[in-house]
Amino acid sequence: xxxxxxxxxxxxxxxxxxxxxxxxxxxxxxxxxxxxxxxxxxxxxxxxxxxxxxxxxxxxxxxxxxxxxxxxxxxxxxxxxxxxxxxxxxxxxxxxxxxxxxxxxxxxxxxxxxxxxxxxxxxxxxxxxxxxxxxxxxxxxxxxxxxxxxxxxxxxxxxxxxxxxxxxxxxxxxxxxxxxxxxxxxxxxxxxxxxxxxxxxxxxxxxxxxxxxxxxxxxxxxxxxxxxxxxxxxxxxxxxxxxxxxxxxxxxxxxxxxxxxxxxxxxxxxxxxxxxxxxxxxxxxxxxxxxxxxxxxxxxxxxxxxxxxxxxxxxxxxxxxxxxxxxxxxxxxxxxxxxxxxxxxxxxxxxxxxxxxxxxxxxxxxxxxxxxxxxxxxxxxxxxxxxxxxxxxxxxxxxxxxxxxxxxxxxxxxxxxxxxxxxxxxxxxxxxxxxxxxxxxxx
Ligand code: NAD
Numbered sequence: 001x002x003x004x005x006x007x008x009x010x011x012x013x014x015x016x017x018x019x020x021x022x023x024x025x026x027x028x029x030x031x032x033x034x035x036x037x038x039x040x041x042x043x044x045x046x047x048x049x050x051x052x053x054x055x056x057x058x059x060x061x062x063x064x065x066x067x068x069x070x071x072x073x074x075x076x077x078x079x080x081x082x083x084x085x086x087x088x089x090x091x092x093x094x095x096x097x098x099x100x101x102x103x104x105x106x107x108x109x110x111x112x113x114x115x116x117x118x119x120x121x122x123x124x125x126x127x128x129x130x131x132x133x134x135x136x137x138x139x140x141x142x143x144x145x146x147x148x149x150x151x152x153x154x155x156x157x158x159x160x161x162x163x164x165x166x167x168x169x170x171x172x173x174x175x176x177x178x179x180x181x182x183x184x185x186x187x188x189x190x191x192x193x194x195x196x197x198x199x200x201x202x203x204x205x206x207x208x209x210x211x212x213x214x215x216x217x218x219x220x221x222x223x224x225x226x227x228x229x230x231x232x233x234x235x236x237x238x239x240x241x242x243x244x245x246x247x248x249x250x251x252x253x254x255x256x257x258x259x260x261x262x263x264x265x266x267x268x269x270x271x272x273x274x275x276x277x278x279x280x281x282x283x284x285x286x287x288x289x290x291x292x293x294x295x296x297x298x299x300x301x302x303x304x305x306x307x308x309x310x311x312x313x314x315x316x317x318x319x320x321x322x323x324x325x326x327x328x329x330x331x332x333x334x335x336x337x338x339x340x341x342x343x344x345x346x347x348x349x350x351x352x353x354x355x356x357x358x359x360x361x362x363x364x365x366x367x368x369x370x371x372x373x374x375x376x377x378x379x380x381x382x383x384x385x386x387x388x389x390x391x392x393x394x395x396x397x398x399x400x401x402x403x404x405x406x407x408x409x410x411x412x413x414x415x416x417x418x419x420x421x422x423x424x425x426x427x428x429x430x431x432x433x434x435x436x437x438x439x440x441x442x443x
Contacts, residue, residue: 012030079115168197227241261336271295301418302390319411410432
């Protein structure tokens with residue numbers, strides 16, 4: 001099949017590469033000229049395990065190309081995927097300007113039947129807006145062409161995106177058109193062989209499913225963080241509580257890890273957008289709003305713990321920070337807890353020495369050169385002369401530490417473990433003070 005994909009970000013590139021890999025012919029289009037030039041030069045502008053290989057293999061086979069030429073892209077595919085960003089607007093709603101711009105472009109250039117597949121995360125009712133936008137463009141051109149719009153939300157996780165796309169739990173398509181169903185079955189057929197995971201439903205249900213899924217996951221995180229905060233004050237260890245509740249199959253172990261709050265490009269904006277949708281229809285969603293409030297508070301936890309460790313005297317201190325990305329296996333720092341911490345530390349007059357296996361360049365791009373930020377090339381270089389070590393991201397490379405050696409290196413014996421990676425007893429046995437998340441009187 002010939003497939004066009006608007007947007008060469010995380011979702012667009014992974015979708016394009018995976019669909020090309022099963023034999024489709026894919027044309028990816030992006031408005032960012034530099035990004036397209038880099039892709040054409042064989043460079044992948046984001047870090048995602050396996051993506052570079054998959055793209056270069058399929059480029060060599062002539063199954064995936066990159067362009068900025070929107071007119072050519074619209075003419076190319078029967079399927080026109082929209083995979084552009086839907087950032088938060090000032091009021092928390094999803095900003096649809098990029099999605100509707102693509103709809104306009106498709107309407108301005110299409111000359112035959114097209115199926116517009118919305119893969120961006122968009123509020124309920126967006127498919128109708130896309131439909132109206134395309135129809136208005138066609139009307140301007142005096143054309144009456146047939147087209148369909150369907151919703152195909154994406155559930156991949158950054159860091160495991162190819163695996164998720166290829167072996168995900170479900171492929172959701174919101175449509176009531178038999179013609180669209182047939183085309184989407186053909187498109188995803190190779191990924192639907194082992195078991196039938198295609199779920200066809202109404203377009204509004206498909207749009208809401210994506211928000212419900214992300215809100216549920218964010219709720220699990222805020223829930224366990226709330227329990228962690230109680231555990232801290234009650235002298236309990238949330239890690240023991242986590243084991244205790246996870247063993248109940250109705251609860252399960254997944255996604256109940258306490259930490260320093262969720263970040264990334266999706267949970268924060270999607271939870272806000274769902275809360276906004278609820279307000280708009282006159283149903284203030286109390287639970288969703290609470291999930292967001294708990295998370296905002298949690299992102300301040302590491303700073304509070306450092307204040308506690310240093311009696312609020314952080315000016316002039318140097319803090320070693322391991323982990324900048326919002327989670328392991330990505331270089332993405334959007335809404336990362338590390339950012340909240342660094343910004344609070346700078347405000348308090350402290351310096352940061354940070355290390356991340358992948359996100360150092362992204363951090364430099366975000367904050368530029370500044371006197372109170374050193375980006376270390378190696379994990380242990382970030383410790384030199386530091387007064388405390390803080391863990392923000394649970395990269396595998398941080399799991400094993402020589403604690404007696406760490407005690408020797410740090411100017412003050414303080415470890416703030418924002419991901420509960422270490423055993424408090426082991427850290428304390430090395431003469432270090434341990435501050436975890438929800439671990440009772442662990443200091
Ligand atoms: P991204 O910011 O990484 O990429 C978006 C790309 O779209 C950019 O390269 C941008 O230049 C391009 N673009 C903007 N306007 C365009 C236009 N008119 N024509 C062509 N290209 C255009 O975004 P992303 O992380 O890939 O997310 C895309 C959508 O998928 C969002 O709605 C997001 O919520 C959703 N989503 C993201 C993830 C994720 O993990 N990143 C997972 C599931 C769903």
